[in-house]
Amino acid sequence: MDLYDASYDIQCPSCKTTKYRNPHLKLMVNVCGHALCESCVKLYFIKESGQCPECEIVLKRSKFRFQVFEDPMVEKEIDIRRRVMKVYNKQEDDFERPDDWNNYIEEIENIVLDLVNDVNRSEIEKKLESYEKLHKDEIRRNLSKRSREEEELERLMEEERLVGEERAKKIQEELEKQRLSKERTKTTLLQDLLASEGDASLIVKSHADKLKEEQQILEEEMAAKSRLPAKATEFSSGIKIGFGRGKNANQKIIQKGTLYSYKAPDLPTVLQSPSWGNLDSDGFLGHVRKSSPQAMAGGYTEHYACLRALQEFMWGHILTPR
Structure with missing residues (x-):
């Protein structure tokens, strides 16, 4: 070995x-x-x-x-990219046109490439220094904006962590309840078997039925808790529920024009599949792979696959008469 x-x-x-x-x-x-x-x-x-x-x-x-990485050049590129991105820290939302954003990204990649390969390093360093001086306020503003976004993300992650811990705690409590209930049931069963002079099988069956009933009640309670929806505080768009509820909130909406009325479409009750001879003329074979000479030698053509696919489609879309 x-x-x-x-x-x-x-x-x-x-x-x-x-x-x-x-x-x-x-x-x-x-x-x-x-x-x-x-x-x-x-x-x-x-x-x-x-x-x-x-x-x-x-x-x-x-x-x-x-x-960390086996190739030290990767480490070098990571350092350079991190340093450049601290200066060129604009986001896509800061540009009005996609072309401007793409040119900005391309400029960053060219700078990183030149610094990694030590091409015109002095000129690139001067370019970075001058850009940082010209856009000092904007760079600081973008950094503070990013820090606020990171704080909000950390807050959301902390909330999710607390919710997960609370959920895990409740599950652990339920498991502990089940364990204690099983131990009490076992103890009660042993005491009844020792104290009673009756049939042991009937006592065991009675305890099993009681345990099954308690387990069913517990499962129903857990299912009811899981079905209970959380109270929503905002819509998917981010607007708070209840926003705009004022004195004019209960006014009737003025209808313009006639009200919409549903009219059932006139659909055929049976869909007919094309015949063997119409497959080619009607264009159904245009997107079917042609049969190989070996398959045709055995009597197979692309008509079989096409007709079978059409028939299976029709079977799944037959409309029942109204």
Whole structure:
């Protein structure tokens, strides 16, 4: 049996230590995307900042984090995308036309692509800096808007969590009631069997019937609770129920024109399927796959499949006479 683990191939680019020799090896990445093991980070970044051994970019030790993805370039793209999206933080609702939103997204992707591949990095950094200065108020406003939306989402999630906990608590209480009821029934049955001199089978049957009756009552109560609808406070559109109830709420609606009256449609009572000879002329075979030469050699044509499908359709749509 091959017990080789592919994770043993993980290697620190600097000290060349592998996970095979050091099972506790953990790689860390920074904004440049070049990985280093935890020991090399402590060695190269004794002070708060230092240069990356590969690209010589000045990095901060506090910005290092453990590598999650196998490819360090993915980690680099995530960092860059997170930083760019903090500056370019508009939403689709902020644009009047879809084309403007698409151009905005395309600009973000081009910036991320250039920074990931280190293409015109200095120019892109200057572009980000100038954009942030020009749209400082708008960026701050969008951040506060997003934070409010996140707070509302967290509030809804907290409410759902509390409702789930309350539901689980009630279920646990019902289960505990059932367990205690079964224990009491068992104790009562044993006491009756010990105290009575009658037929034991009749006593057991009496207790079984009583237990069945109690179980049925309990099931009916739980079913009634589950059928009880929650009191709605708003419509699906978000408008509160009762909105607009004022002194004019009970006024009659003025009808314009004649009232609508229902008129039953004149439908045929029997639907007739086309004949074998009319399938091709009436166009029914236009969307049916042609038979292969092997099938036709056995006497099969596409007429069989088409006619059978039409007949099954007619059988399901036969209208009863009024």
